[in-house]
Amino acid sequence: MQIAIDGPAGAGKSTIAKQIAKTLNITYLDTGAMYRAITKGVIDRKIDFADQKAIAQYAASAVITFKGQRVFLDGEEVTEGIRTPEVSEHTSEVAPIPEVRKVLVQQQQRIAEGTDVIMDGRDIGSTVLPNADYKFYLDAAVSERAKRRYEELQEKGGLNGKTLTDIEADIARRDYNDSHRAVDPLVCCDDAVRIDTTHMTIPEVVACVIDHVEDGTAK
Template sequence: MVRAVRGAITVDRNEKEDILDAAKELVQEAINKNDITPDDIISIIFTITPDLTKAFPAAGVRQLGITSVPLLDLAQPNVEGALEKCIRLIMHINSDKQNSGLHHVYLRGARVLRPDLLEDTYIAVAIDGPAGAGKSTVSKAAAKDLGFVYIDTGAMYRAAALFALEHDMDPVYDIDGLVSILDEMSIKISYDRRGQRVFLNGEDVSDQIRTNDVTKAASAVAKIPEVRARLVKLQRDMAERGNVIMDGRDICSTVLPNAQVKIFLTASVASRAKRRYKELMEKGMDTTLETVKLDIMARDKNDSEREVSPLKKADDAILLDTSDMTFDEVVECVKGMIKKVI
């Protein structure tokens, strides 16, 4: 009987070697998972996203020695918000198996296309480190490339800080008052084409939580055990729903102690201040480099000395100092660590 095996895989770069290697990996995995030989293959149809232009996936199949099977490469439509750098496959085979017995193959970042086919155990990546080390931007880029869900836990504490400020409460001195109204605080995370969106009591506050006032208050809020307990539970629940890259302070040591990949991302105070200052300038915020530097030094002190979950490198976390690295170099390094466990 003629059956069809489906699959997909993402490609790291739009380079000939990367495209051919991905195509070979996808086809070989489909063969292995379904216990077939090249003689059982009737035809293979590939579709590729418009951003892959350096090679035809079919050429990789020929490198496997599969020379007598008809192959076809087709272009996927350019759909807004679709998975990037992706090769999809339909392999027609001769098989006595029922459709329910076939194993469809979704690899690397393409796993998100068929979450129903994922195993029960998801990959959790925890990225910890001091303020301004680039945790969020690096995590976001790596997650996008690998098809993981990115979770910015710091945004949750910023939302809690905004909640306190909106109720005219100082998170340093009005702790009891803030704790007494925590049941009125609802923080939710959702995702759209713009990325992660943070909602506080139903209102999108993704932009409001990035002000300097909220940033300063967030460190104080993070010291409150009742706030931390509430948000840690939310973070752990999210990590159980799929492959995630979660960044924030104490993620490795407290929130996801069993994460398969743990990275402590750091950089010198000077490097972090320059990066943060540039980010604030691009957002049109009024500040100075010296002010940003002093803020980062103060946050380092607060985060490392707080009684509840102080900032520290987990014993089993990989230390990655990015002071002298470009952004792209850091992202590629992090992706390389993750790929070792995928």
């Protein structure tokens, strides 16, 4: 069984996918963490973000592995390191690079072969798992997504002076970039179930997705 979850930043994709994976006892793959890991590697190696060729070469050689919810880059754990504001800011510069996407999509597809899996990202249903058994698109109002991200960063002490207005602007800009990039843009597939999570709790969204899976209406 393959479940694809797509949607913009802050829609709750990862949180929902993790709980569904646990409930259904299937593998969860955080594809966004893979792009974040490459971005962290680029930052650590001081590669110029304008040098797409160097970034692509690094991505082709990087080794990303998962142990449960823990993420490792070239043997070093980066679970927390890939969630910093700096990595978040620059991931949108790395993710659109065609050669980087090609490398990571191939890795994601290999992981999905022969296993029950749920993946979340921005091009899962359209590119990574186009034949997924179930596809969902989670969305929410920009203001709500910004509020969620603000509260998350505030709890972790990672606001670094950013206001709620700043974060909302960042998310709106990322939405535009993700949906307008030339390669594998963010889209809601015609065969995906769209869920607006703006006024829903996490348990409500999880229950909604599982209900669709169990009754087969998301096929």
